[in-house]
Amino acid sequence: MKKIVMLVALVAFMAMSVVAFAAPAGPAGELTVTAKMKSDKKPAVKFAHEKHEALACKDCHHTWEGEGDPKKCSECHTGRKSGEKINNKVALHKSCKDCHKKMKKAGEKTGPSSCKACHKK
Numbered sequence: 001m002k003k004i005v006m007l008v009a010l011v012a013f014m015a016m017s018v019v020a021f022a023a024p025a026g027p028a029g030e031l032t033v034t035a036k037m038k039s040d041k042k043p044a045v046k047f048a049h050e051k052h053e054a055l056a057c058k059d060c061h062h063t064w065e066g067e068g069d070p071k072k073c074s075e076c077h078t079g080r081k082s083g084e085k086i087n088n089k090v091a092l093h094k095s096c097k098d099c100h101k102k103m104k105k106a107g108e109k110t111g112p113s114s115c116k117a118c119h120k121k
């Protein structure tokens with residue numbers, strides 16, 4: 001009897017680990033986001049996936065279907081300010097800045113929304 005209980009526990013534990021490993025995770029640590037503009041005037045922005053774990057990958061990687069690594073924003077957002085494909089700076093500002101601002105307004109804990117706090121030297 002004891003053996004069966006232990007076996008069941010072991011199987012359950014193994015199944016849980018498989019789920020944990022199968023769930024996609026953003027890369028660990030801080031990465032530097034670059035807009036790939038002709039004139040990089042502002043200090044580059046540091047971004048940590050760990051601080052955004054509560055969000056769904058698709059909240060940001062909005063075209064990603066969950067297979068392989070998501071494409072860089074700059075691969076698609078190469079265009080001008082207007083039209084279907086906004087440029088990478090506008091895409092990132094709309095994504096990062098707008099979310100932080102909206103949450104701040106709602107009184108929720110969120111990331112920075114001032115230029116200097118994101119574009120840190």
Ligand code: HEC
Pocket residue numbers: 024025026027031032033034047049052055056057058059060061069070071072073074
């Ligand atoms: C809050 C926005 C946001 C969320 C949520 C998010 N990511 Fe990212 N991720 C980014 C940005 C921004 C980059 C940098 C992309 C670029 O440089 O164009 C990135 C880059 C990546 C990269 C490439 C890293 C590299 O070194 O090039 C992978 C892989 C990735 N994300 C996976 C994920 C997965 C999986 C999830 C969900 C568990 C996720 N991300 C959630 C914003 C996000």
Ligand code: HEC
Pocket residue numbers: 060061062063071072073074075076077084085086090091092094095
């Ligand atoms: C495979 C191509 C592709 C990738 C990769 C991609 N985008 Fe987009 N994005 C588009 C297209 C096309 C549109 C316009 C149509 C739409 O709204 O879906 C768009 C629209 C947007 C919009 C809405 C613009 C508006 O006018 O409201 C934002 C914000 C955005 N992208 C941010 C990002 C960010 C941030 C990343 C990287 C984490 C990213 N995108 C990666 C193709 C892409």
Ligand code: HEC
Pocket residue numbers: 033045046047048051052055059060092095096097099100103109110111112118
């Ligand atoms: C959909 C909402 C959302 C989007 C999009 C988003 N963030 Fe955030 N961000 C958050 C929230 C929520 C936190 C607070 C997390 C915490 O501390 O619990 C945060 C925290 C941060 C922090 C502070 C981390 C710290 O050390 O306290 C930075 C920096 C940041 N975000 C940068 C970015 C950048 C750069 C992007 C775009 C590539 C981005 N965020 C996109 C919601 C968002």
Ligand code: HEC
Pocket residue numbers: 033034035036037039040041042043044045088089092093096097100111112113114115116118119
């Ligand atoms: C929530 C984070 C965030 C805030 C707040 C923010 N930015 Fe950005 N900005 C980014 C990201 C991410 C990029 C793309 C990465 C890069 O190139 O630095 C970017 C790119 C840029 C670029 C193009 C690249 C370059 O270095 O020239 C300029 C210019 C810029 N931002 C100006 C501003 C100004 C001005 C403000 C304040 C009104 C501001 N940003 C606020 C995240 C932010």
